[in-house]
Amino acid sequence: MCLGIPGEVIELDLERPDLAKVSVSGVRRLINIALLADDPPKPGEWVLIHVGFALSKIDEHEAAAAMQFLESIGQAYEDEMAALRESLIE
Amino acid sequence: MRFVDEFRDADKAHALAAKIAALCEPGREYKFMEVCGGHTHTIYKHGLEDYLPEQVVLVHGPGCPVCVIPMGRVDDAVALASEPGVIMTSFGDMMRVPGSHGSFFDAKAAGTDIRMVYSPLDSLKIARQNPDRQVVFMAIGFETTAPSTAVTMLRAAAEGLANFSVFCNHVTIIPAIKAILDSPDLRLDGFIGPGHVSTVIGCRPYEFIARDYGKPVVVAGFEPLDILQSIYMLMVQLSRGRSEVENQYSRVVPWDGNLVALKAIGETMELRPYFEWRGLGFISHSALAVRQPFAAMDAERRFSVPGVRVADPKACQCGEVLKGVLKPWECKVFGTACTPETPIGTCMVSPEGACAAYYNYGRMNRHRVAEAASAHSAGPA
Numbered sequence: 148m149c150l151g152i153p154g155e156v157i158e159l160d161l162e163r164p165d166l167a168k169v170s171v172s173g174v175r176r177l178i179n180i181a182l183l184a185d186d187p188p189k190p191g192e193w194v195l196i197h198v199g200f201a202l203s204k205i206d207e208h209e210a211a212a213a214m215q216f217l218e219s220i221g222q223a224y225e226d227e228m229a230a231l232r233e234s235l236i237e
Numbered sequence: 238m239r240f241v242d243e244f245r246d247a248d249k250a251h252a253l254a255a256k257i258a259a260l261c262e263p264g265r266e267y268k269f270m271e272v273c274g275g276h277t278h279t280i281y282k283h284g285l286e287d288y289l290p291e292q293v294v295l296v297h298g299p300g301c302p303v304c305v306i307p308m309g310r311v312d313d314a315v316a317l318a319s320e321p322g323v324i325m326t327s328f329g330d331m332m333r334v335p336g337s338h339g340s341f342f343d344a345k346a347a348g349t350d351i352r353m354v355y356s357p358l359d360s361l362k363i364a365r366q367n368p369d370r371q372v373v374f375m376a377i378g379f380e381t382t383a384p385s386t387a388v389t390m391l392r393a394a395a396e397g398l399a400n401f402s403v404f405c406n407h408v409t410i411i412p413a414i415k416a417i418l419d420s421p422d423l424r425l426d427g428f429i430g431p432g433h434v435s436t437v438i439g440c441r442p443y444e445f446i447a448r449d450y451g452k453p454v455v456v457a458g459f460e461p462l463d464i465l466q467s468i469y470m471l472m473v474q475l476s477r478g479r480s481e482v483e484n485q486y487s488r489v490v491p492w493d494g495n496l497v498a499l500k501a502i503g504e505t506m507e508l509r510p511y512f513e514w515r516g517l518g519f520i521s522h523s524a525l526a527v528r529q530p531f532a533a534m535d536a537e538r539r540f541s542v543p544g545v546r547v548a549d550p551k552a553c554q555c556g557e558v559l560k561g562v563l564k565p566w567e568c569k570v571f572g573t574a575c576t577p578e579t580p581i582g583t584c585m586v587s588p589e590g591a592c593a594a595y596y597n598y599g600r601m602n603r604h605r606v607a608e609a610a611s612a613h614s615a616g617p618a
């Protein structure tokens with residue numbers, strides 16, 4: 148679905164620079180950060196995630212606003228989170 | 238009585254609405270199109286049109302990449318899924334889109350191996366785990382999603398994966414907007430530009446709308462205040478006789494877009510000469526196909542698909558809804574034969590579709606129900 152979900156970068160892996168561990172509403176997952184290769188995110192920064200890829204960096208305020216928007220969508224957001232939980236990108 | 242969801246900063250919303258009203262010339266209608274499912278959600282959920290003067294009308298355009306896939310193409314996807322040895326992988330919102338002989342969901346229930354994935358990278362993983370099977374990824378979405386498919390293909394190539402391919406149905410937003418601007422059905426005064434698509438393509442692609450068609454464009458964020466502010470910015474431009482592209486969502490959208498993403502798309506995909514859009518017909522250079530160097534990963538070349546063109550069901554008015562000519566409740570089958578549980582057309586199937594959005598929010602809004610009832614008896618507005 149075309150939803151962009153905010154996530155906080157928790158950890159990077161020096162062996163795998165194209166991946167990052169993020170926390171999305173408490174769910175920890177690996178996502179691909181290859182699209183941000185020009186300015187890779189660091190732990191503590193927030194990114195907009197779409198189908199397992201970080202699309203852009205956002206600030207914490209925008210992340211909170213995006214979360215509120217997503218929660219207001221209801222079912223579509225829940226479905227997206229359920230799909231994210233099922234996903235185990237490596 | 239107004240029955241509208243309250244949200245924080247309601248005072249600011251009223252203030253913006255007053256400023257918008259102050260710019261309205263008497264007797265003139267202002268029609269703005271938005272092409273983003275997220276914007277439609279915000280508008281319907283918070284009843285933003287109730288804040289606006291009656292002269293300002295919002296129209297939802299073809300911003301749902303699932304909604305515009307013609308039935309024949311869905312049939313092609315189901316045919317691919319049914320090939321021996323194939324595991325079809327797809328995003329969730331594609332699962333219930335009806336083709337001539339049912340959807341992915343129906344095919345899966347009948348035993349076809351179709352698996353829902355969150356990311357094209359999940360599809361890649363399935364390919365690695367099942368070397369004896371052919372894994373196909375149903376690639377859909379606008380430019381927001383195409384980079385993810387592109388990077389996945391580059392990964393597959395780097396790993397030398399021989400059993401992964403993509404059925405590419407990525408569409409591009411600009412030609413669709415141009416087709417609407419060229420259509421005699423609709424007279425628009427401006428555009429509310431999509432949010433997340435623009436993080437990839439930036440704001441430059443919209444310049445032709447302002448320059449060649451003289452319509453202002455404001456790229457907007459998703460919050461109610463973002464949309465109201467964007468409408469205000471459009472009204473200011475119109476009142477001053479300007480037509481430019483402005484970026485209200487600059488906190489997220491860079492003017493130049495994401496160059497890494499655009500480069501990945503350019504490496505793996507190219508524009509098709511034309512592609513059929515449900516409701517809009519054939520539009521030139523409006524969709525992406527896998528480039529020749531990646532032909533082994535092009536499901537259309539690896540397998541053969543029926544490629545039959547299928548007309549929409551007679552009752553279906555998705556075309557007019559997608560173009561913004563009809564509002565969801567003006568469609569003859571809205572809410573009766575066509576509901577989220579029994580969808581006839583894609584505007585109802587996809588959560589981003591205008592009809593699904595309206596069905597989910599409009600029902601809870603007594604004011605809109607009354608409005609819909611009188612619209613049905615009076616005929617289309």
